Amino acid sequence: MMPSKLPRALMSKLKWMWICLLLLAVPAPGQEINLKGAIDFHVHSSPDSTPRSIDADDLARLAKQMGMRGLVLKSHHEDTAALAYMVRKEVPGIEIFGGITMDMSNGGINIEAVKWMTMMKGGLGRVVWLPTNDSENHVKLRGEKGPWVSVSKDGKLLPGVLELLDYIAQHKELTLETGHVSAAEGMMVIHEARQRGIAHIVVTHANNLIINMTIPQMQEAAKQGAYLELDAIGSFAAKPQLTIDDFVNVIRQVGAQHCILATDYGSLQTPPLPMHPQGLLDFMNALHAKGISVEDLNLMTKTNPALALGLTP
Amino acid sequence: MPSRLSRLLIRNLKWMSISLFLLAVPARGQEINLKGAIDFHVHSSPDSTPRSIDADDLARLAKENGMRGLVLKSHHEDTAALAYMVRKMVPGIEIFGGITMDLSNGGINIEAVKWMTMMKGGLGRVVWMPTFDAESPMRKSGHMAPFVPVSKDGKLLPNVLELLDFIAQHHELVLETGHISPEEGLMLIHEARQRGIMHLVVTHANNPLVDMSIPQMKQAAGEGAFLELDANVGWGPKPQKTYAECADMVRQVGAKYIIIGTDFGSMQTPPRPLHPQGMLDFMNALHAQGISVDDLNTMTKTNPALALGLTP
Numbered sequence: 159m160m161p162s163k164l165p166r167a168l169m170s171k172l173k174w175m176w177i178c179l180l181l182l183a184v185p186a187p188g189q190e191i192n193l194k195g196a197i198d199f200h201v202h203s204s205p206d207s208t209p210r211s212i213d214a215d216d217l218a219r220l221a222k223q224m225g226m227r228g229l230v231l232k233s234h235h236e237d238t239a240a241l242a243y244m245v246r247k248e249v250p251g252i253e254i255f256g257g258i259t260m261d262m263s264n265g266g267i268n269i270e271a272v273k274w275m276t277m278m279k280g281g282l283g284r285v286v287w288l289p290t291n292d293s294e295n296h297v298k299l300r301g302e303k304g305p306w307v308s309v310s311k312d313g314k315l316l317p318g319v320l321e322l323l324d325y326i327a328q329h330k331e332l333t334l335e336t337g338h339v340s341a342a343e344g345m346m347v348i349h350e351a352r353q354r355g356i357a358h359i360v361v362t363h364a365n366n367l368i369i370n371m372t373i374p375q376m377q378e379a380a381k382q383g384a385y386l387e388l389d390a391i392g393s394f395a396a397k398p399q400l401t402i403d404d405f406v407n408v409i410r411q412v413g414a415q416h417c418i419l420a421t422d423y424g425s426l427q428t429p430p431l432p433m434h435p436q437g438l439l440d441f442m443n444a445l446h447a448k449g450i451s452v453e454d455l456n457l458m459t460k461t462n463p464a465l466a467l468g469l470t471p
Numbered sequence: 472m473p474s475r476l477s478r479l480l481i482r483n484l485k486w487m488s489i490s491l492f493l494l495a496v497p498a499r500g501q502e503i504n505l506k507g508a509i510d511f512h513v514h515s516s517p518d519s520t521p522r523s524i525d526a527d528d529l530a531r532l533a534k535e536n537g538m539r540g541l542v543l544k545s546h547h548e549d550t551a552a553l554a555y556m557v558r559k560m561v562p563g564i565e566i567f568g569g570i571t572m573d574l575s576n577g578g579i580n581i582e583a584v585k586w587m588t589m590m591k592g593g594l595g596r597v598v599w600m601p602t603f604d605a606e607s608p609m610r611k612s613g614h615m616a617p618f619v620p621v622s623k624d625g626k627l628l629p630n631v632l633e634l635l636d637f638i639a640q641h642h643e644l645v646l647e648t649g650h651i652s653p654e655e656g657l658m659l660i661h662e663a664r665q666r667g668i669m670h671l672v673v674t675h676a677n678n679p680l681v682d683m684s685i686p687q688m689k690q691a692a693g694e695g696a697f698l699e700l701d702a703n704v705g706w707g708p709k710p711q712k713t714y715a716e717c718a719d720m721v722r723q724v725g726a727k728y729i730i731i732g733t734d735f736g737s738m739q740t741p742p743r744p745l746h747p748q749g750m751l752d753f754m755n756a757l758h759a760q761g762i763s764v765d766d767l768n769t770m771t772k773t774n775p776a777l778a779l780g781l782t783p
Contacts, residue, residue, distance in 0.1 A: 215559070271547075279518060279521075
């Protein structure tokens with residue numbers, strides 16, 4: 159039996175529809191914004207000494223479900239290398255890393271603390287943050303009188319800091335982050351770190367107002383081989399400090415190949431922030447809406463975080 | 472009507488049950504077991520030195536053995552977050568953590584203790600004075616390295632006194648002496664009591680690292696401190712202290728002042744049993760030296776609970 163006229167017409171049209179759909183679909187996989195392979199370099203979660211929005215193991219499960227590759231767990235007060243080990247054991251299949259801040263609860267600038275962290279079972283203690291909440295820069299910004307942990311005096315890095323840099327230089331698995339030291343201190347740290355052979359350097363939330371690096375400073379930091387971390391919390395917090403345009407401007411002027419996108423989520427805010435994976439996705443979409451290409455987004459959420467941790471992207 | 476046989480059986484069963492009951496009453500009290508025991512000195516991984524078992528696997532094992540709890544100790548890291556994770560992974564056993572005042576934690580460091588008390592779960596409950604980086608064992612062995620001093624010229628240092636004041640304000644905390652010398656330990660206990668610290672433990676008082684004399688132990692007990700005696704010390708073919716010596720300490724100081732822990736978890740040749748078995752072996756060894764089951768229960772169940780501020 160011959161098909162009737164109507165289905166025949168439909169079928170011939172369908173053929174073209176399929177061809178059009180196929181043409182649309184081919185470039186789509188490369189252009190789709192997703193979290194597959196992404197690493198959030200700045201994650202706050204519990205257990206921690208301040209209330210957090212989610213436990214690290216539950217967050218690991220969520221991030222894994224959303225296709226993420228990994229998380230870097232950060233506590234201002236505690237070494238997270240053992241926690242990273244336990245979370246990996248509980249939630250296999252996602253790369254969880256830990257680290258330590260050089261804040262007062264860890265003894266300030268403390269090579270012993272870093273040394274023992276590198277020996278933690280699993281070898282997952284990979285990041286050393288210079289002082290964060292206890293940094294001289296941040297304590298003074300809060301208008302407090304101290305105590306604080308200094309990293310420089312009269313425009314020079316302190317000897318304890320230089321010794322720490324030498325120690326980190328001998329441990330190629332470690333990533334040095336600038337924490338909450340001032341932009342000017344960060345520039346000195348990056349320069350000295352490079353001189354001493356430190357392979358992996360990240361400027362912690364470079365455009366956060368605590369740091370407030372200028373574009374020329376960021377360009378110089380990038381030139382010296384440091385990654386600039388840009389965190390979603392800057393413009394998604396209840397009281398945003400920055401606009402998405404501010405971030406777009408940084409990415410355009412510094413170059414996506416030097417930037418890492420992260421969240422810095424995990425604090426309890428009103429209204430509550432989404433969980434970290436959704437936060438990272440929202441950030442990517444917002445940047446894309448302002449013209450940042452999917453290729454650049456992938457570079458900043460997938461390739462660069464992996465490189466900064468010494469992983470194969 | 473029941474048959475004659477079943478009637479006979481029922482009548483005998485009654486007597487059998489009564490006999491069994493009579494036998495069981497003293498037996499339950501006299502049996503050496505781990506039901507309700509807390510090991511106050513546990514090394515496990517993840518840690519910065521290799522350990523014989525992961526904390527969560529040990530928690531499972533201890534729970535299967537009927538134990539009530541474990542105190543996780545690392546020489547280099549605060550274990551409060553680890554305790555939280557282990558409790559989440561293995562519900563039904565009371566896991567606690569703590570922090571040593573060693574160099575990796577900044578030495579005598581109130582900030583570190585303060586943040587530990589705020590860790591989610593509130594399970595950071597023990598503050599050990601310097602252990603790995605204590606001055607006294609280094610002076611004894613002659614292998615000097617950077618250390619954390621706690622006293623000078625027979626007096627506790629000001630920052631140690633400040634730390635004691637901080638701990639005194641946190642009644643959930645237990646102060647342990649770590650590896651400081653017996654003389655320093657006694658000064659510490661005295662000052663701690665004066666300042667109102669409730670829970671005091673002399674860390675492995677029978678270990679050569681500390682090596683308290685019996686009169687010193689009695690003095691510490693007299694000031695309200697518990698003396699921890701660890702199984703590790705008596706274990707193996709060449710023990711640091713024999714079981715007879717450990718039993719003598721129990722008799723002379725009094726079981727009501729003593730806590731039995733293991734200090735197991737290090738990698739040794741020949742390998743040691745895991746902690747629950749180590750605890751049970753130590754209890755059996757002391758029992759063989761004449762220590763009663765009542766006293767063993769006091770030292771493994773009641774006292775560790777009291778030292779942690781728990782209801783025994």
